[in-house]
Amino acid sequence: xxxxxxxxxxxxxxxxxxxxxxxxxxxxxxxxxxxxxxxxxxxxxxxxxxxxxxxxxxxxxxxxxxxxxxxxxxxxxxxxxxxxxxxxxxxxxxxxxxxxxxxxxxxxxxxxxxxxxxxxxxxxxxxxxxxxxxxxxxxxxxxxxxxxxxxxxxxxxxxxxxxxxxxxxxxxxxxxxxxxxxxxxxxxxxxxxxxxxxxxxxxxxxxxxxxxxxxxxxxxxxxxxxxxxxxxxxxxxxxxxxxxxxxxxxxxxxxxxxxxxxxxxxxxxxxxxxxxxxxxxxxxxxxxxxxxxxxxxxxxxxxxxxxxxxxxxxxxxxxxxxxxxxxxxxxxxxxxxxxxxxxxxxxxxxxxxxxxxxxxxxxxxxxxxxxxxxxxxxxx
Ligand code: GMT
Numbered sequence: 266x267x268x269x270x271x272x273x274x275x276x277x278x279x280x281x282x283x284x285x286x287x288x289x290x291x292x293x294x295x296x297x298x299x300x301x302x303x304x305x306x307x308x309x310x311x312x313x314x315x316x317x318x319x320x321x322x323x324x325x326x327x328x329x330x331x332x333x334x335x336x337x338x339x340x341x342x343x344x345x346x347x348x349x350x351x352x353x354x355x356x357x358x359x360x361x362x363x364x365x366x367x368x369x370x371x372x373x374x375x376x377x378x379x380x381x382x383x384x385x386x387x388x389x390x391x392x393x394x395x396x397x398x399x400x401x402x403x404x405x406x407x408x409x410x411x412x413x414x415x416x417x418x419x420x421x422x423x424x425x426x427x428x429x430x431x432x433x434x435x436x437x438x439x440x441x442x443x444x445x446x447x448x449x450x451x452x453x454x455x456x457x458x459x460x461x462x463x464x465x466x467x468x469x470x471x472x473x474x475x476x477x478x479x480x481x482x483x484x485x486x487x488x489x490x491x492x493x494x495x496x497x498x499x500x501x502x503x504x505x506x507x508x509x510x511x512x513x514x515x516x517x518x519x520x521x522x523x524x525x526x527x528x529x530x531x532x533x534x535x536x537x538x539x540x541x542x543x544x545x546x547x548x549x550x551x552x553x554x555x556x557x558x559x560x561x562x563x564x565x566x567x568x569x570x571x572x573x574x575x576x577x578x579x580x581x582x583x584x585x586x587x588x589x590x591x592x593x594x595x596x597x598x599x600x601x602x603x604x605x606x607x608x609x610x611x612x613x614x615x616x617x618x619x620x621x622x623x624x625x626x627x628x629x630x631x632x633x634x635x636x637x638x639x640x641x642x643x644x645x
Contacts, residue, residue, distance in 0.1 A: 267296045269353035274303040278551040279385035283356040289627040334360035341368035345378045352379040358388040362405035381411040386548030403427045411637040413437045416570030419548040440626035443618045446558035463493040464600045467537035469552040472502025480543040486515040487593030496521045537561035558617040560610040580613040
């Protein structure tokens, strides 16, 4: 197949999933064309079958907010014609599903371009619900020929909040490449991250308020009171200053390491002994899955799609939002009992590989594409 993929290219789960999917599809012999305003951050080396097309934007003084959605629609239209694309798969509905629909309208009889939209989270649970976006989000996702959600939770929210029939949405979970996300087989950074041999507690995110970064620090400070530990924070965003401040207030700043943004997250996650994700909302929690694949048990909230990823009491522990005491207790108990930690670590790896390996999940997207192209989608 000749497949176009549009996603947000900067740091974030939806861009990571879109890129990994494109790479896996190219490995399986498809031709993949990424269309976005910058190369996706995980598209870091040359691969056969992969092309990147930058969306061209004209900066005109009248445009305080240049109309990216229109430029993207033109780019999808032009590339569909130029490269004879069979379908365009957009990740994150806003504005990508709308741009894809405009492109399809523009193509008219010239080319039959099918649209697949993957809903990732805040496009449905937050941004898409805003009155300025809700009606166009619903319109655009209904215009897609194939629609997927990354968890059952997200599917249910879409059905409820956007009045979309359940048989129009297929749940295809996010996935992980177990050959890349693994505990062994990498240069080990443990000595750099925890020179005193301490346990490594980790968090990876875009540091937005929804991630509850102060809770990460609260949980860590309590764990550090029980056992020698270091907190490694990967990523960056608006909540970083609050994390710095909270770490100072709690007297643990000497044990907190801010690494900033990193494309090779797998190398760092391979050193994690425990992963914290106490988010307010999380439609899936890709970072948690990548941590599990690296054998790091996850402590987080029982919100959104996280219970579909982390098995409470087997691969980690999930508690109500803000329950930092309980999270810390569960984390300390794991880190101070090596036999139990090992059991959780092995179960985390095994479960991640069994349910969410790229080998298992990527064919689900391929099947969906064939169903869309054959007009068989929507009868689940
Ligand atoms: O909000 C983010 O963390 C970024 C966002 C994105 O679109 O990049 O993440 C969402 O999509 C990820 C990939 O499917 C999911 O793993 C995250 O759970 C989801 N974030 C939220 O629902 C808050």
